[in-house]
Amino acid sequence: MKYLIRTYGCQMNVRDSEAVGALLDAAGHERVAEERDAELVIVNSCTVRDMAERKAIGKCGNLIAMKEGRGKGGETGKVKVVGLMGCAVKRMGADVFKSLPGLDFAVGPRRFGLIPRLVERCLAGERRILEVPDADEVPTGLDAHPDTSRGQSGFACFQSYVTVLLGCDNRCSYCIVPDVRGHEYSRPAREVVAEVAALASRGVREVCLLGQSVLRYGMRNKAWTEADAPSPGGYTEAFPRLLEALNGIDGLARIRFTSAHPKGCTDELVRAYREFPKACRHLHLPVQSGSDRVLAEMGRHYTRAEYLAAIAKLRAFDPEFAITTDIIVGYPGETEADFEETRSLMEEAGFDNAFVFKYSPRPGTRSAALPDDVPTEEKERRDQVLLADQQRRGLARNQKLIGTVREVLLEGPSLRNAARWSGRDSGNRIVVFEPTRKLAIGELVQVKITEAHPQILVGELA
Ligand code: 5AD
Numbered sequence: 001m002k003y004l005i006r007t008y009g010c011q012m013n014v015r016d017s018e019a020v021g022a023l024l025d026a027a028g029h030e031r032v033a034e035e036r037d038a039e040l041v042i043v044n045s046c047t048v049r050d051m052a053e054r055k056a057i058g059k060c061g062n063l064i065a066m067k068e069g070r071g072k073g074g075e076t077g078k079v080k081v082v083g084l085m086g087c088a089v090k091r092m093g094a095d096v097f098k099s100l101p102g103l104d105f106a107v108g109p110r111r112f113g114l115i116p117r118l119v120e121r122c123l124a125g126e127r128r129i130l131e132v133p134d135a136d137e138v139p140t141g142l143d144a145h146p147d148t149s150r151g152q153s154g155f156a157c158f159q160s161y162v163t164v165l166l167g168c169d170n171r172c173s174y175c176i177v178p179d180v181r182g183h184e185y186s187r188p189a190r191e192v193v194a195e196v197a198a199l200a201s202r203g204v205r206e207v208c209l210l211g212q213s214v215l216r217y218g219m220r221n222k223a224w225t226e227a228d229a230p231s232p233g234g235y236t237e238a239f240p241r242l243l244e245a246l247n248g249i250d251g252l253a254r255i256r257f258t259s260a261h262p263k264g265c266t267d268e269l270v271r272a273y274r275e276f277p278k279a280c281r282h283l284h285l286p287v288q289s290g291s292d293r294v295l296a297e298m299g300r301h302y303t304r305a306e307y308l309a310a311i312a313k314l315r316a317f318d319p320e321f322a323i324t325t326d327i328i329v330g331y332p333g334e335t336e337a338d339f340e341e342t343r344s345l346m347e348e349a350g351f352d353n354a355f356v357f358k359y360s361p362r363p364g365t366r367s368a369a370l371p372d373d374v375p376t377e378e379k380e381r382r383d384q385v386l387l388a389d390q391q392r393r394g395l396a397r398n399q400k401l402i403g404t405v406r407e408v409l410l411e412g413p414s415l416r417n418a419a420r421w422s423g424r425d426s427g428n429r430i431v432v433f434e435p436t437r438k439l440a441i442g443e444l445v446q447v448k449i450t451e452a453h454p455q456i457l458v459g460e461l462a
Pocket residue numbers: 048049174175176286288326327328357358359360361362
C-alpha cells in the first residue's frame with residue numbers, strides 16, 4: 001500500500017516513525033509524500049502536554065473523516081486504513097476508540113514492530129485493533145533503519161538517530177512519560193555498537209543517541225555483560241563506556257545524545273568528553289525551574305546550586321560547551337518570586353538555547369492532583385519574558401564566537417535562503433555561509449564566524 005506517517009512529539013517519536021517506515025518498506029509497502037496519495041496513514045502521537053495530544057488526535061480525526069468521505073472542504077483522498085501509534089495510545093487505552101470510532105488500529109510504544117502485521121489484519125477486514133504494551137515489555141523493531149540508498153527517506157542520510165534507552169524511571173511530578181513509555185530498558189551495548197557501525201559503513205557521519213534520560217543507560221538493566229571485552233580506558237559506568245566504544249568506529253565523525261538529567265553528569269562522563277573528540281560539545285540538560293522550592297516539589301532531586309555545579313564541570317574543560325534546556329512556567333503554586341529565581345538561574349547558567357513550556361496537568365501524574373492555579377495569561381506572560389531574555393542571551397553568547405573557526409557538518413542549502421549552505425557545529429549551533437566552492441552534504445568544513453544572531457551564526461568558508 002501507499003503509506004505516509006505523520007509524526008508529533010520528540011526525537012524518539014521521529015526515530016520510531018523511521019523504524020516503522022523501514023518495516024513497512026520491507027513488507028513491500030511504498031512511501032508517498034502527500035496525504036491525498038496515501039492509502040495507509042499512521043499518526044505517531046505525543047501526550048507530554050495536552051496540546052500535543054490534541055494535535056495528534058485531531059489529525060487522526062481529519063484522516064478518518066477523509067477515509068469516510070466526509071473530509072473538510074469535500075476532500076476525498078485514497079485513505080483506506082488509519083492507524084494511531086505512540087504515547088497517546090498508551091495513555092488513552094481503549095478510550096481511544098471512543099474519541100476516534102473510525103480508527104483501524106492503535107498501538108502503543110514498544111509494540112510498533114507489530115504494525116506491518118496489523119496492517120495485514122486490517123486489510124483482511126479487522127477493525128479497531130488495540131495493542132497496549134506493559135511497562136516492562138522488551139520492545140521490537142527498534143533496529144530497523146530506512147534504506148537511504150533508495151533515496152526515499154525524509155531524513156538526511158548522513159545523520160541518524162539511534163535509540164539506546166527506552167522509558168524512564170525518574171518520577172517527576174508533572175511528567176506522563178514514565179506512564180506511557182514504561183520502565184527503563186537499555187538496549188544491549190553490543191547491539192548499539194553493531195548498529196552504529198553498520199550505519200557508519202553506510203555513510204552516516206553523525207549519530208544521536210536517544211533516551212528520555214539517556215545518561216541512565218545501563219542502570220535498570222545491564223547494558224554490558226561479562227562477555228564484553230573490558231573497557232580499555234577503565235570506564236565503569238555504562239554510558240561513558242558506550243561513548244568509548246562508539247568513538248572507535250571508523251567513518252563516524254560525531255556522537256550526540258539527548259536528553260540528560262544533571263545527576264548523570266558524573267566525573268566519568270566529563271572524562272569521556274575530554275578523551276573522546278567525537279562526543280559533541282553540547283548537552284540538552286532540562287532544568288525545569290530555578291526555584292529550589294519548585295524543584296523539590298517537582299521531584300527533580302537536585303538544587304539550583306547542584307545544577308549549576310554540573311554545568312560548570314562541563315564548561316570547565318571547554319568554555320564553549322553548549323548547554324540547552326527546558327523550562328516549565330506556571331507549575332502549580334509557582335509564585336512571582338519562584339519565577340524570578342528561574343530567570344536568574346537562566347542568566348547564571350548562560351544557556352545557549354531554551355525551550356519554554358507552559359505547565360499542563362497530565363492525568364495520573366502527581367501534580368495533576370494540585371490546583372492548576374497560575375492563570376493562562378500569566379503562564380503566557382512568563383513564557384514571553386523568558387523567551388525575550390533568551391533571545392538577548394543567545395545573541396550575546398553567539399557574539400562571543402565571532403572570529404572563531406567552527407567545524408561544521410554540512411546539512412545542505414539553507415531552508416531560508418537557498419543561496420547559502422547550512423550546517424551545525426559541535427555545539428549544535430546552526431552555521432550558514434556562502435558556498436564558494438563545490439560542497440557535499442555530510443562533509444565537515446571549517447567556517448570562520450563573521451556575524452551572530454540569536455539562533456544562528458553566519459560565516460565564511462575558511
Ligand atoms: N506540562 C508542561 N511541560 C511539560 N513537560 C513535561 N511534562 C510537562 C507538563 N505536564 C516539558 C518538560 C520536558 C519537556 C519535554 O516537556 O520541560 O523537559
